[in-house]
Amino acid sequence: MPAFKTLPLKIQAMMVSILILIAALGVWELSITANSGSSGELTEYERLTGGGAPKAGVPPPSKVFVKAWEQLSNPFYDAGPNDKGIGIQLGYSIYRVLTGYFLAAAIAIPLGFLIGMSPLMYKALDPFIQILKPISPLAWMPLALFVIQDSQASAIFVIFICSIWPMLINTAFGVAGVRKDWVNVARTHELSPIKTAFLVILPAAAPTILTGMRISIGIAWLVIVAAEMLVGGTGIGYYVWNEWNNLDLTSVIFSILMIGLVGMALDAVFAFAQRAVAFNE
Amino acid sequence: MSNGFLSIEALAKRFPAQNGEGEPLTVFENVNFRIERGEFVCIVGHSGCGKSTIMNVLAGLDEATEGVVIMNGKEVKGPSLDRGVVFQNYSLLPWLSALRNVTFAVEARNRAWTKEQVRAHSYKYLELVGLTGGAEHRKPAQLSGGMRQRVSIARAFAIQPELLLLDEPFGALDALTRGTIQDELLKIWQGTDQTVFMITHDVDEAIYLADRVLLMTNGPYARVAESVEVGIPRPRARDEIVEHPNYYKVRNHLVHFLARRSKEMAGREHATPTGRPETVSFDDPEKERPAPPQAALYAITR
Numbered sequence: 285m286p287a288f289k290t291l292p293l294k295i296q297a298m299m300v301s302i303l304i305l306i307a308a309l310g311v312w313e314l315s316i317t318a319n320s321g322s323s324g325e326l327t328e329y330e331r332l333t334g335g336g337a338p339k340a341g342v343p344p345p346s347k348v349f350v351k352a353w354e355q356l357s358n359p360f361y362d363a364g365p366n367d368k369g370i371g372i373q374l375g376y377s378i379y380r381v382l383t384g385y386f387l388a389a390a391i392a393i394p395l396g397f398l399i400g401m402s403p404l405m406y407k408a409l410d411p412f413i414q415i416l417k418p419i420s421p422l423a424w425m426p427l428a429l430f431v432i433q434d435s436q437a438s439a440i441f442v443i444f445i446c447s448i449w450p451m452l453i454n455t456a457f458g459v460a461g462v463r464k465d466w467v468n469v470a471r472t473h474e475l476s477p478i479k480t481a482f483l484v485i486l487p488a489a490a491p492t493i494l495t496g497m498r499i500s501i502g503i504a505w506l507v508i509v510a511a512e513m514l515v516g517g518t519g520i521g522y523y524v525w526n527e528w529n530n531l532d533l534t535s536v537i538f539s540i541l542m543i544g545l546v547g548m549a550l551d552a553v554f555a556f557a558q559r560a561v562a563f564n565e
Numbered sequence: 566m567s568n569g570f571l572s573i574e575a576l577a578k579r580f581p582a583q584n585g586e587g588e589p590l591t592v593f594e595n596v597n598f599r600i601e602r603g604e605f606v607c608i609v610g611h612s613g614c615g616k617s618t619i620m621n622v623l624a625g626l627d628e629a630t631e632g633v634v635i636m637n638g639k640e641v642k643g644p645s646l647d648r649g650v651v652f653q654n655y656s657l658l659p660w661l662s663a664l665r666n667v668t669f670a671v672e673a674r675n676r677a678w679t680k681e682q683v684r685a686h687s688y689k690y691l692e693l694v695g696l697t698g699g700a701e702h703r704k705p706a707q708l709s710g711g712m713r714q715r716v717s718i719a720r721a722f723a724i725q726p727e728l729l730l731l732d733e734p735f736g737a738l739d740a741l742t743r744g745t746i747q748d749e750l751l752k753i754w755q756g757t758d759q760t761v762f763m764i765t766h767d768v769d770e771a772i773y774l775a776d777r778v779l780l781m782t783n784g785p786y787a788r789v790a791e792s793v794e795v796g797i798p799r800p801r802a803r804d805e806i807v808e809h810p811n812y813y814k815v816r817n818h819l820v821h822f823l824a825r826r827s828k829e830m831a832g833r834e835h836a837t838p839t840g841r842p843e844t845v846s847f848d849d850p851e852k853e854r855p856a857p858p859q860a861a862l863y864a865i866t867r
Contacts, residue, residue, distance in 0.1 A: 465656040468626055471644040473673040473724070483669070487660045563660040564706035 309345045316344040343534040351534045352541070366526065368518070370539065374546060376518040380436075380511075381504045381550075384443025388500065392448045393493065396455025397481065400489070406456060413453065421446035421507050425514055435515040442511045447500035454496025458489030490561035498554035505547045520546075569599035570760060571623075571728060575840065576632035578618050592618060593787040594833075595840040596632070598779055602727075605754065605761045607771040608789070609819065610781030611827055616764045620732050623762065624650045636728060646674050649726035653733040655713040657705040663716045664701040667691060667723050674724040690723040691716075693753050694746075711742035718746070722753050729754075731763035735770065744803065747774060755799070768819045772812065773801060779842065780822050783831040790830050793818060794846040814847045 288296065343351075359371030399405045421442045428438040462485050470480040512521025520543055527535035577594035593615040600606050610616050621627035623634055625644035634641040636648075650656075657666050667687040675683065691701050694715035705713050714734055721729055734750075735743040747770065754761055765771050771778045772795055780791040797809050806812055829835075837843070 465652060465654060466658060468644075468650075468652075469656050469658065471626060472624060472646075472648070472650050473670055474644065474646050475673060484658065487658070490660075561660075563704065565659050 313344045313346060316342060341533070343537065347534050348537050348541075351538045355535075355538060365517070368523075370520075370523070370542060373518065373520045373523040373539075374542060377508050377512060377520040378546065380440050380519065381443055381501075381508050384440040385447045385501060385504050387440070388444045388448040389451055389497065392451035392496075393455050396452045396493075397459050397485075399452070399456040400459025400461075401485075403460075406460060413449065417449040417453070421503075422510055422514065425511065435517065439508070439511045439515045439519075443504045443508060446507045447504045450499040450503065451493070451496040454499070455489065455493045458492025458496075459485055461492070462488040487561070487563075491558065491563070494554065494558040494561055498551065498558060501550050501554055502547070505543075505550055509543060570602035570604075570637065571600040571762075572635045573598050573619070573623075574633050574635065576619065576622065576629045576634070578615055578622075579630045591786050592784050593781070594631070595836060596787075596789050597840045598789050598792065598842055600760055600762060602760055603758045604777065605763070605775050606777045606779060607763045607765050607775035608779040608781060609765060609768065609771055609823065610787065611783050611823070614781045614784040614787035614827075616781060617732055620650075620730050620762070620764055623728070624648055624730050626650075646724055647726050648728045648730060649721035649724055651714075651717050651721045651729070651731045651734045653736045655705070655710075655717045657713055657716055657720075659705050662702050662704055663696060663708065663712075664688075664691065666705070666716055667720045670720045670724050687719075687723055690719040690753075693722070694719045694749050709742075711738050711746060714738060714746060715749070718750060718753070722757075722759075725757070725759070727760060729759055729761045731761065733764050733766065736766065743770070748803075750774070751800075768816060768823070771819065772797070772815050773803065773806060778815075778819060780819070780827070782835070783827050786831070786833045786836075788836055788840070789842045790827075791822065792842040792844050794844065796847055811847045818845065818847075 288299070291299075355370045359369045361367075361369040362372060399409055424442055424445050425438060428441045429435065432438050432441060466484050466488055467480070470484040475483060508519065509521035509524065512519035513525045516522050516525070520539060524536055524539050524543075527533075527539065574597055576596040578592045579594070580590045580592070582589050592613075596619065608616055608619070618627060618629075622629045623641065625641055625648065641648075657663075658669065661669060664687060667690060668683050671683045671687050672678070675686075678686075688697065688701075691697055696712060696715050696719065700708065700712065705716070708716070714737075718734070721731075735746060738746065751774065761774075763774065765774075775795055778793045778795065779789050780793065781787050782790050793815060795815055796811050797806055797815075
């Protein structure tokens with residue numbers, strides 16, 4: 285295919301991606317229709333034991349598309365606690381993630397600044413951070429439920445506790461690593477500590493801080509699904525678990541796809557912000 | 566001698582001995598010199614003699630172990646906008662454009678100025694170093710080394726400090742760029758009564774730029790041993806100063822010092838009791854010589 289090779293790499297990659305997608309969907313579709321068609325005539329015994337009832341199975345992609353179309357054309361319907369549109373469920377999850385996340389940022393970034401500026405605090409707080417950081421955020425859930433006594437707030441707390449560490453560590457690291465020359469520029473220009481923080485240290489550390497924020501939002505989105513499965517009520521995590529209880533695997537697969545899409549979108553926002561504050565030395 | 570604009574008195578820098586045993590390491594001690602207002606002074610010495618430390622003490626970025634620096638009758642403590650610094654590595658803020666790097670400093674100096682005033686003032690200095698016409702909007706990473714150093718010089722002059730400290734500003738530049746920026750530096754400086762103190766390793770650069778060259782002996786126990794007066798009138802032209810009778814006298818003296826005497830004179834035992842550098846001057850040949858011999862010869866042949 286000589287014509288293919290003359291195309292720009294981006295277009296080439298896109299074409300290969302589409303090809304892989306079609307192939308994967310094709311294999312998926314074919315394998316499922318082949319399985320379900322092989323049952324044949326039922327014996328009397330099979331009929332008596334309920335063999336004639338529709339069997340739950342992994343749905344083919346065509347069914348998922350139909351489901352997606354149905355859901356996305358009316359994403360915000362609300363027909364009671366057990367039946368809400370995908371838009372509403374995702375909205376709850378995003379709301380929890382952002383609330384917990386920005387609460388964490390509001391504490392982690394100033395605190396990280398402090399730790400980064402003071403070698404003493406850096407050393408003094410390091411053991412606490414090292415112990416708290418590897419704890420699975422869901423391990424906090426029972427304690428949060430008991431102390432906060434509110435399942436919604438507990439979910440937000442879990443998001444808070446999981447997104448605080450990367451931001452805290454990266455901010456401290458970024459601030460501590462600001463080049464001495466730049467700090468000296470601030471000093472020779474008689475900048476006040478506040479001005480030094482905002483005009484020199486913050487922009488210098490911004491790429492590292494943004495990296496921490498991007499890692500955090502990724503983790504928060506991973507954790508919210510699990511947290512909502514535990515907490516229940518609303519949210520995309522609850523939705524997945526609820527549809528599993530309903531044995532509606534089409535909806536489960538559809539919501540898995542939506543989790544991926546939203547996660548990608550959140551990451552893209554932070555990737556954009558990261559590029560905006562990046563600089564070359 | 567007047568009290569001077571800038572006076573460095575009995576400055577010393579010592580580092581405690583490692584593991585707390587033995588003698589502390591003395592980089593330099595008993596450093597004394599004075600600089601008059603409007604003077605251009607270069608300091609020359611081998612690596613490790615503490616030139617940069619002296620400069621950082623003058624800038625207020627570092628502290629000496631002993632001694633004081635007095636500027637305008639006041640002791641120097643901490644950095645100040647009265648002392649501008651140009652570092653060898655430019656020290657521009659890489660996330661700001663060249664223009665913003667200068668306006669940043671101008672704003673710090675003149676807090677009451679309007680945006681327009683700051684801009685006009687910054688442009689004036691960027692123009693003096695030939696950095697306008699679009700280049701001022703680029704980030705430092707998109708500028709060549711020479712252009713970055715120009716921005717750094719524009720920034721330092723734009724805050725109109727009384728004392729300008731240059732730490733090997735041309736050390737990382739190629740010879741051609743170096744020459745151009747030296748000329749720009751002289752051009753800006755000559756329009757002001759600013760005092761310049763500069764570190765260099767380049768003897769020719771020192772003679773071309775300075776009124777006086779301070780010579781440091783090798784460390785440890787380094788000191789300023791001599792103060793050599795260049796005695797070549799300004800304005801100096803690069804191609805003409807080599808013709809001046811003082812040029813090679815001064816040059817030979819400096820080279821000789823760096824090659825031999827900086828080592829021979831090193832150490833505590835050679836220090837003079839006063840601690841003041843010895844002034845070396847090569848008398849102005851115009852006064853010294855009664856009549857140029859060539860002129861006499863001319864008269865005869867006529």
